[in-house]
Structures are given as C-alpha cells and as structure tokens.
Amino acid sequence: MINVVDVTHHYGVKPVLRHVNLQVHGGEVVALMGPNGMGKSTLMAVMAGVMSPISGYVEIDGFRRRSSEQAELAIRKQVVYLPAGAWLPGGVTPREWLLGVGRIYEIDEERLMDHVDRLLELFDLRKQSDEVVAALSAGQKKKLALCGALVTEAPIMLLDEPFSGGLDPSGIMALKRVLQRHSRGDRFTIVMATPVPELVEELADRVAIIRDGQIVAYDTIDGLRRLTNTSGKLDAIYERLISPDTPGKIDRYFADQEPRR
Secondary structure (H helix, E strand, O other): OEEEEEEEEEEOOEEEEEEEEEEEOOOOEEEEEOOOOOOHHHHHHHHHOOOOOOEEEEEEOOEEOOOOHHHHHHHHOOEEEEOOOOOOOOOOOHHHHHHHHHHHOOOOHHHHHHHHHHHHHHOOOOOOOOOOHHHOOHHHHHHHHHHHHHOOOOOEEEEEOOOOOOOOHHHHHHHHHHHHHHOOOOOOEEEEEOOOHHHHHHHOOEEEEEEOOEEEEEEOHHHHHHHHOOOOOHHHHHHHHHOOOHHHHHHHHHOOOOOOO
16 A cells, blocks of 8 residues: 655655655554654655655556556545644634535545544534634644544544643543544555554564664564563664664663752
C-alpha cells in the first residue's frame, strides 16, 4: 500500500533522512518512534507529498508521488495528512471548516452533515461549533484538526503527533477508540508518529524506530523484543535501541548529591 524507497532528504547541508526504506501493508497501523529531530516529521511529510526527497521516492497504492499530475491526484483522493501543527482558518466556524474539508473529498452531502455532527459531539465541540475557530483554545483546535482528518473518510491516514498539542484525556480516549475501530479489517491504513509507548502498544501492528535519519528497527513489538532480547514493554525496548546509556546518565545526575538544608 505504501512503499518508501531509498529516500534521502537534506535541510541545507544537514542530512535528515538517509536511505530510508519502509513498507506499510494495506490495513496496517504503523507507528514511527524516535528522538526529537531525527526525521519522523520529515518522513511523514515526504510520504504525504508535501516535500520532495533529494533522492528516492514514495509509492502509494501503486502510484508514485509527484510523478505526474494524474498520479498525484489519484493519491490525494485516498490519503489524508495531518501535520503536528495543522493550520486552521481563524475566521470560519468549526462546522463550516469540517463541511468544507468533507466536500473537497467529495463526501455525499447528507452523509457529511451527519458525520460532522457526530464528530463535534465525540470531541466535545458541539457548543463551539458555530463560534469562529480563532476563539477556540489550543486543545480545542487540536480536536478540530483531528475532526478534519477523520471527516475525509480517507482510507490512508498519515498522522503526525495526533495525541499531542494539548489534547485532553477525553480527546485522547476518543481518538484512541476511533483508531482502534479503524484498525479492524483492511479498510484503513494508518501511519502515525507518536512518542507515547503505551498508545503505540495499544494501536500499532508494527513499529519503526528512527535514529539519525535512518530506520534502525522495524517489526512487531514481539519482534522488537526478540531483536533487543528484552521481555519488557515498549519503553524498555525503545530505551535499549535508542538510549541504552539513559540509566547511567540518571545515576550520574544524582551521584553525590546531598539534600539541601
């Protein structure tokens, strides 16, 4: 369904992605994890077609990104991309925004109206549905951005940090339940970048660990346990792969510290 082939990308002279290869099968939920600044968001943007890699390419459902206007249009009809800092227009209402997004994806009007109402209720935005977006709090704007991705009903979802941005516990629970339902069967394919191991364990079929612009491991959680010879949860696996010296750093931080009087 999604095939990332030998993708390399630079910002100026700084390499951000280096010969990245990644294959996501239809119906899978794949999580990207890694330290800040290691290329997760760049990889998501390249997969979404927002950025063109220096070398390599991305194929989605057999179409190569940016290879032609026809191929790109075919991809965009079935893909939704939600960046971590999604833009929202301040001068319209949440309802107007969601209806506009749904119409771009050619959702049937009656179905769209119903879906918008259900999303506003699910994410506790019904009272704010006819206020302007600029009046919403940061957390409410994050919820609205998530609603904008979900209202498209796109079968391929690229979600960068969907659980961050001030999302409250009820919003986290709502999104988690929606993604869990979407993960059943093979209708939806989801790639998400998130640093929260507990959410990844609950949602992901496979996990890609990124370090220094390269994928250092890509497997199921059980496969990652075998790779690292670790029997614990994902946070222990991640520590073994990315930060094996963290316990030592913590010990050194507290070493010889005397309590202040």
